[in-house]
Amino acid sequence: MGIGPGSADYLTPAARAAILASEVVLGYRTYLHLIEPLLAGKQVISSSMMQEVERVQTALQLAEQGAEVALVSGGDPGIYAMAGLVYEIAAERDSPADIAIVAGVAALNSCAERLGAPLMHDFAAISLSDLLTPWAVIERRLEAAAVADFVIVLYNPKSKKRAHHLPRALEIIGSHRNPETPVGMVTAATRDGERTLIAPLREFDPALVDMQTTVIVGNSHTFVWRGKMITPRGYRTKYRLD
Ligand code: SAH
Secondary structure (H helix, E strand, O other), rough: EEEEOOOOOOOHHHHHHHHHOOOOOEEHHHHHOOOOHHHOOOEEEEEEEHHHHHHHHHHHHHHHHOEEEEEEEEOOOOOOHHHHHHHHHHHHHHOOEOOOOOOOHHHHHHHHHHEEEEEOOOOOEOOOOOOOHHHHHHHHHHHHHHOOOOEEEOOOOOOOOOHHHHHHHHHHOOOOOOOOOOEEEEOOOOOOOOOEEEEEOOOOOHHHHHOOOOEEEEOOOEEEEEEEEEEOHHHHHOOOOO
């Protein structure tokens, strides 16, 4: 009996095993579609984006009744996904279910891979979704991360209702960063239709971004070489690199 959020993009062996070992699989429709070959013979409960609380409650109820349950998230279940909500709801009802979280490859990992080596130094991930976080808090975090020269990973850069969030975020970051700072974006990493683009901050076009995009803004040392975005760790200050 357990709830093992797996990951739908790069499936790790542990996530695959958790899904295969389960009798019931729950998740957002898009993610379940990505793992369809693993679902044969299982009870599948797919739901739309906005039913997260209900989905977790159902998963816990089934697990409490003795079923082996997998609750699937995209990327890593512990990053802007379901792991926290599973524990919050389980704690609320003091659930006896045996819960295991299975780590996945987050978008920041797969997107960094595509772009080169942008996350080699301190970075901050900030979600631009204000569904659960007030926009004023998001602006304050953008400002703080920009001032502190963190590489900044922007999750949830756009939705139908939030076209203006990314331009505003780039404006805040741009007020503390050189206009030549490299900005990378990856859309649909590891999925059909994957797209990658690197441009200087002053030229970066937010219109190219959609809901499946992660944007990475470099720090003051990030550079581009042969189409790759690289943030130095600092070796150059101690060693000769030629
Ligand atoms: N748990 C996920 C994040 C879910 S939040 C993780 O670990 O990465 C949803 C946001 O994640 C999207 O708006 C987008 O910013 C990012 N994302 C998810 N899948 C992606 C993909 N395949 N390529 C690029 N970004 C992705």
